[in-house]
Amino acid sequence: MPVKVSVGFRTLTACAAAVIVLWGTRQLSAIVAPAFLALTLTIAVSPLRDRLRGWAAAFVPLAVILLALCALGAAMVVSVARFVALVPRYADQYRRLLSSVGTALRDLGVDQSQIRNALSGIDPDRIVRAAQSLLSGFAGTVSAVVVTILVLYGMSLDAVVFRRTTGALVAQRPDLVTALRGFARDTCSYLVVCTVFGLIVAVLDTAVLALLGVPLPLLWGLLSFITNYIPNVGFVIGLVPPAVLALLDSGVATMVWVVVAYCVLNFVIQSVIQPKFAGQSAHLSVTVTMLSLFVWTWALGALGAILAVPLSSFARAVLLDADPATAWASPLVTGTDPGHKR
Template identity: 30%
Template sequence: MRDSLRGRLDTHVSSAALTIIAFGVVIAGLVYGRPFLLPLALAIFLWNLMEAMVQGFSSVEIAHNRAPRWLATLLGVLTVGLGFYLIFTVLLGQVDAINAALPHYLTRFQSIVADLTEWLGPERSTKIRDAFGGINVAAWLPSVISSTQSIVVTALLIIAYIAFLFVEQGQVGSKIAGIFPDKDKAEETSRLLKEISGSVRRYIWFKTIVSVLTGVACYAVMRLEGIDFAESWALLIFVLNYIPNIGSIVGVAFPCLLALVQFETLTPFFVLITTLTSIQVVIGSVLEPMLMGQGLNMSPFAIILSLAFWGMIWGIAGMFLSVPILVIIIVVCAHVPKWRWVAVLLSKDGKVTV
């Protein structure tokens, strides 16, 4: 009896030790494999966005006829390409305006700092001046240039990955059949992959709609208030809205801070911070749950944990990917009886359907 209990205890300890070691190996692989894994993950994210658009174009009927696959794919790729083109056009088109407005911003900023230091007193004022005086913008330039080159190379690699994903898409079924000779196992694996892909695409599609509505509403408010570069801030809010919780806060903060140095009074700042926050709360807390419904049953706490974890592993790009990765983990764990408890913990209401 005692030997049996000891044997089972040793088995559990060995299993726990192997699990911890495997988890450590996975974490190390994610950290050190970032240069390879991150572009691939971003490519899969964008490919799912395009595929969601392709399915949307394919479902549109004109005179009881639907667009062929090749035409829907072309329209989806052109839509995403047009979106990126508009983003870069808007940003590059405002470079001259930023250079022209920069002296006014610096003057206003120095005035704010002077008023603040006068209010804080001479001792704290000296510390603030020393802190700002120690900032050397020129020392940042080499790292900025290096980061820009890295972004360009990564973007080209992502485009190549997306192109090959579209090419390989039609061969997935035959590859699964080759991996699993058992027909039932092959069908089950195919259904699992379709469910994962459908859940990720549903999230990306609804999040894109919500982000567009948020960006347009915030743009209208900023335009009415006369905020400089409202188009750029609206695009930034649209992009950052893909980062759960934190993205909306950061997106609102930037135009509000600009209002402090653009205007001579604090009224526009308070108007912006109130209206933009209200838009984020209404769309994020009311409209977004209505659109997504119960299709993505994820715990808010699990979303925060995923955001923190992937942000620590892969930085800002990991934050963008945190929720799609969480969706994949929930779907996979729900289909594996041994790991079903993980899907239950990560779900919002504990109800996990397969």
């Protein structure tokens, strides 16, 4: 006589398994993160691959990805190098700012010893050292880049025959094939949405910062573009550096204008308009998207924050959509009507 297992026990077992898998993912983050980045980039150029034949279907999309990565990497290195050269100019302003903060706190009745303890760990020279370590840290990403390129090369070759392979599996595993195709389609749509909105935000931010006279507007525009792939809180991460630099360079008024401009442009576009399109394209609810950011950042670091939505979309496809026994839970993750057809 078969033993009936309660839903609660199955749920508890699934949660325990998820914790183990996430812990293992964190231990292997140096491999998992670049590999999934390669998968995401391979999916991103799938529309181009579908229009090509023969060897061109494998190597042209690969060349497009590599050129885009090289251009982005070169822009980041040049921008950060300029930032490293610029930062030492603001060491005196930074010290005066800390002194004025200490004076304001003392006027509010805060104990002077507490002020010294709070400000003692804030060394203005650390800004310079942090900027220099960031530039030198690019060398530490060589291993991740090598892993990404190697996996990307293999996936680009395999992607040519993947469609035929999945087509042959339709009769045997229709739910799995449908889930994988849905994941690829959703990921491609999500990347298109984030890229379009990211370009819009980057252009607007760069123009505003240039008009306000904030140094290195192109760097902060590039930062806005990259952080646009981080759901919900990306604009806050992109706001802090230019706002602080505006404060040091031109004073409080310019910093306030930067904050206002970012709140109007970035918050409205990235946190109000874009999530509606991004959530619909990835088929993840707002709550799941936010939780995904925390979970995958913990497991994979900064790259996990950027890939949080595709990673969760992949987990949903494999763990829920691919199995008829668990497909009922998919609407709880997507936040859609159970009768809705994608």
